Amino acid sequence: MANPYYMRHLRKGLEKRFRPHIDMSDRAKADPKEEERAFLSRAVAALAVKHETGWSDREAAAGLIDDFVDRGIDAVAVEERGEDRYHITLVQAKWSENGTAGFGERELRALFRGLDDLRALEFHRFNSRIERHAAALETALDNPGTIKLVLALVTENGLHPNIERELEEGIRSRSWIPGMIDYDVIDLRGLYQELLGDQGERQVELDVWLEGAGKETIPYEAFYGTVSVAEIAEWYQGDNRAHLFSRNIRDALDVSDVNPKIQGTLLSEPQHFWYFSNGITLLCEGYEPKGKGEFRPGAGVGFRLKGASVVNGAQTVDAIARAMQKSPGNAGRGRVLVRIISLKECPEGFGDRVTTAANTQNPVQDRDFKSRDQVQFDLRDDFIVSLGLNYVIRRGEPAPHEAAGCTMTEAALALAATHRSPEMVARAKRDPSTLWEDGYYRDLFGRRPSAIRVWRTVRILRAVRDTLFKLRVDLYGRVASAAGNADLLVAHAIFHTMDTAGVDDSGEAQDAVWEARLAEVPELAERALWWFVEIADTAFGEKSQYATTVRTADRVKVVQRRLLERLGSGAKAPDYSDYRVIEQTQGRAGRLANAVRVIVDAGRIAEGTVLEFRPVTGPDRRGLPNWLAADASRARAVWRNNKTKPLVWEANGQPYAPSTLTRQMRGEAMGVHQQVQGTRYWHVPGEGSLADIAAELRAVDDLDAGEGIEE
Structure with a gap:
């Protein structure tokens, strides 16, 4: 049984914080004790949303969908974290009067059932409270992002090892890239700390030794210098980990291709880490000198920082800690540039301004480096000379009107969709940013495709997407999910079943031929969609996720082979009119x-x-x-x-x-x-x-x- 003191204060805090914000009208006629249990369970779910998102109490409570038909999910939250990247939080909460809330196989099955229904856009399987979140969920599920399953359990006990194993296996089987779906368990202690909020936030004290230190005094005091990787890894130990990023906008553990790259550099080239890393920025409420002697520019100096928080470089700190666990001897040779800004004499709100500025600068992406490749300059010139169209290379530059050209990103997607290998289709759908990595980039642009080829493949992909978009307006459930996910695979199948002779040829005759082929794409795309649904359901089951199918190379190979056969045969496509809402x-x-x-x-x-x-x-x-x-x-x-x-x-x-x-x-x-x-x-x-x-x-x-x- 849990400590009565914590249970009493948790109950009191939940009542005070969330009673004004949680709708309990569905339990108005229930027994008072039953109503209170239901409220406390919902309040725990809302507190878990707040813990994950940092939202206000009212916003967190608005995420509740708990009811008699909640499919194992008590609350949802959707956040946009970066350009077209989303984070979905799904909470299952359990209240217990004596602090012994359990999470067993029944709860686990319900949670996964709800997750699968959401990913299939089967919102009708939930109660009506899901509707206010459905549009945001659909947008998030149609774009790259992460999903966090949060188990908010009023207990001091951990998960049973068997349940933990099943949970992790279920997550692995539903993820097409590692870390896409993750989970967190918030127990009684975590809930209590979250309830305390800022009053319960532990002030982090860090001992820092700067080599080659420098100092800024105008207008505010700050220090900078080099810190060893081994020392930074120590910052992440114990309870510091939960509080070190309290001011940071981004979660250090967000899925990102940056984190593995940082680890890779540190493990393979620790001596170069200082040069390749953007460094770390720390804010502190104050500091004390540590060690003997006064500050001397260029020398070593020690500080004890009070109220320290990493506001930029959270991924770097996390990657350092992980690399040190893997190979402390090797990674420990690395060093990092660190800035320390003391807020003691700064105006109110300055720390928040530093945090925002440090986290909203546009990072340089692989795509930006490839935009300087001569192949892209040549393509831009070819578009102008051969077609009289624009080919936009730079990220952030306005995209041309559809009839006036395309962007480099759109060209890469079209070339990936029409590539001979279905694995390229899966990769492009899974994470388009990987197309700019050297090996895949060479596969797409290494043979210097002509502007005519690029433009024709772009128009095929556009025609497929336009068709699927129009179809999706009239579809619901799983088939709507298929229309939202199968665009690249459908374009691939159409391109490889049509006569592509002369795709690089110019002239009025060839233009007329290709216009006729493009006119056939809408009808082919609709047939291909219905075939895709039947093939995927037959091969992987009617409960399988289309989003997973189109992003998994092995599955794409299976579907691609059969889809080419069906489209090539001219056979009549299956009938999925049951999934249309427009009455025929x-x-x-x-x-x-x-x-x-x-x-x-x-x-x-x-x-x-x-x-x-x-x-x-x-x-x-x-x-x-x-x-x-x-x-x-x-x-x-x-x-x-x-x-x-x-x-x-x-x-x-x-x-x-x-x-x-x-x-x-x-x-x-x-x-x-x-x-x-x-x-x-x-x-x-x-x-x-x-x-x-x-x-x-x-x-x-x-x-x-x-x-x-x-x-």
Whole structure:
């Protein structure tokens, strides 16, 4: 049993901090003790979000999705960390009155089930609280980033070794690059420290010895010099690790290709580390001289820093600690340039300004070095001379209008997508920045592709992406995820099944031929998408992640081979109309349009049941939430057993057919007046959409009919 003192103060702190911000209306009729347990569990989840993100109490509480159908995830948070890179936090929280909260196989399975559903964009499997986060989650999941699974457990006990092993194995199997998914366990002690906030932040004291020291005095006092790698590794020991980066904007443990490179340099060339590293910046509240003698420029000098924090170079400190663990004798030979800024005489807020400035300078990327390659200059000239188009090389320079040219980045992606090797497709999708590494860059640009070839491949990729984007607007769930992830693989398959003879040839005749080929791309892209879904589901299972499939070389090889066969054969693509929300004319008298009739005939939904409206597609999730939030009654309707107009909309008290009401709502909120399958949008809380319920009833009828035939 945990210390009663900590439990009492944790409970009191959670009540004080989060009671004003957490919605408990769903437990209004619950037993008071049950309501309190539910609140405390949600408050723990909110505190965990705050711990991971640094958000305010109100913002952290807004991330809660805990309910009866939360799929093992109690809170979510999405942060943008860098250019088109996102960090998703998923929290499972457990409150325990006596501080013995457990996390076993059942909780682990639920957590992974929820993670898989989110990555497949299956938001309808969650309760309606997920909707306010769905658009941000979809954007984050469509871009490179990291996912942190946070287990917030009110206990002093660690995870059972078997559970820890299963958790780590589950994470490995779901990650296409190491570190893409990580986890953290916040126990009673961690929760208590987080609750204390700034008052509980331990002041870090560091002993620092600077060689070749220099000093700045105007306008504020600062020192700089060289510090040994071995000494910096000691900074990271013990409790310092949790507090050393308290002021830093970025987490030292964020997944980055920089960290392994820093380690590699330190292990292979420690004598060069000082020259290759950008150094470390420390802020401190004050300092005391350590050692004998006064400060002399260029000499060695020691300090004891009080309230020290690394505000720039967190990745460097973390990489140093890891390298020292691997090879202390080798890595310990390295040295680093360190700046120390004392805030003692600085104006209020100056430390925050230093932190922001130190972390928002644009880093130099491999792409920037390649932009100075003569091949790129030649391509730019070739674009102008041969095509009269622009080829933009420099990062940060405005991209040309689509009809006026392309960027170097777009060219690299198009060449990777149409490369002969499917492994290049997987690499480009997994991390486009790796295309600028020497070996892959040579594969793409080493043979000096002509401007005509580059432009034609760019136009193919654009046509594929435009087609998939338009399709995705009308799709939901797994197939929508496929449309958002399969662009490079679809472009690859189309390019390698079309006649690419003359791809480098110019002239009016060849231009006409290629225009005709480009005109075929939209139809080919749609067929390829449906084939991709069937092939991936058959090969890897219907619960597999398309995002993983297109980023894993072995899987891409399997899908690519079969996709080329299917497209080349001209066979009719499979039908995935069930994943479309736009109602087809021929379907109105068909199975989906009869969902209401099936439900009413079965008496499946009780008269007076309150249904909730759930956005389905990506555009819905971006365009509807604010409109729905403006009047909560817009998202509710009362069921009546009527086969034509079963929904009485709470917003105006009028009866509607599901599709008619949904069309009206989308029209008012988004200006979109398409006739959609409204049964996809209206849900019985905890049981699924009207379409799902009707499908279950049909499945039972089919099973009963089959058993009758056997008899």
